């Protein structure tokens with residue numbers, strides 16, 4: 662972003678900031694997620710990135726309450742181990758689709774496979790994610806955060822939405838992050854792939870999560886008449902494997918500082934179950950939750966003009982146009 666663009670973004674967003682909302686976010690960090698005790702027997706739940714961390718705990722949480730699991734992962738060995746554990750502990754139905762969600766061809770394959778299912782998807786959780794402190798480029802030449810956090814869910818949802826509309830029910834959940842706030846002045850539309858700007862792991866992560874939230878608004882509006890809902894959530898600051906591919910210094914910092922301040926991913930699973938199953942969320946769409954507490958989004962994440970612009974760009978980038 663040039664100085665002039667930053668100045669324009671500041672003039673646009675600064676007056677809209679409600680500082681009380683930042684206070685609410687800080688208070689929500691210590692508020693435990695609401696609990697849903699309903700059974701979910703026989704219902705189909707799709708989770709991406711269920712071989713570790715939040716996705717893994719969430720798959721177990723749903724399976725323990727009767728759900729059937731279809732997960733989308735990049736490791737066959739870890740997927741087998743996950744399904745073996747769900748079958749052994751809960752006699753759950755478990756299957757998986759192998760896919761590297763950093764690759765366009767793989768996202769298309771996943772979207773098409775889900776669209777071809779001849780049964781309803783009750784909950785679809787876009788969870789796969791990563792934290793990379795150095796810029797990485799995917800096999801398609803795009804920036805890794807942008808692709809895994811944003812473009813993969815965008816493509817999959819696009820290919821799936823006609824099926825979801827026909828179903829007339831279903832909930833899409835984005836495992837987002839309060840980290841969207843790192844993109845303080847919005848998206849850099851002239852450099853979405855971080856080719857010109859100085860790369861920062863936190864800012865690139867934040868921008869990708871912001872992109873996810875922006876397009877959520879448009880998808881939620883499109884699906885609303887069908888009864889399908891789309892929401893995003895912050896899963897807490899929880900101890901997982903995230904960032905394991907970064908430098909030894911980062912891993913030391915994570916293990917000795919971040920992990921000590923973090924909570925158990927079981928809480929994220931509890932929140933994702935509540936948001937996916939609770940009758941209290943029936944018809945609620947286009948919202949952002951900190952665990953299960955609704956929050957008002959920061960101004961760049963409410964920018965419908967930016968959302969529409971990003972939507973058009975992403976149709977091309979995702980080879981959907």
Ligand SMILES: NC(=O)c1ccc[n+]([C@@H]2O[C@H](COP(=O)([O-])OP(=O)(O)OC[C@H]3O[C@@H](n4cnc5c(N)ncnc54)[C@H](OP(=O)(O)O)[C@@H]3O)[C@@H](O)[C@H]2O)c1
Nearest residue numbers: 710712713714715761762763789790838898899901902903
């Ligand atoms: N942990 C936190 O405090 C926190 C806070 C806010 C938001 N989040 C979000 O929560 C989500 C889950 O993160 P986590 O903390 O549970 O991280 P994690 O333990 O590293 O798990 C990430 C999952 O995503 C999968 N994944 C990564 N890249 C993939 C790719 N290219 N294709 C397919 N699968 C891929 C991983 O597969 P492998 O097992 O093969 O590596 C793993 O299953 C992410 O979206 C993250 O941004 C986490």
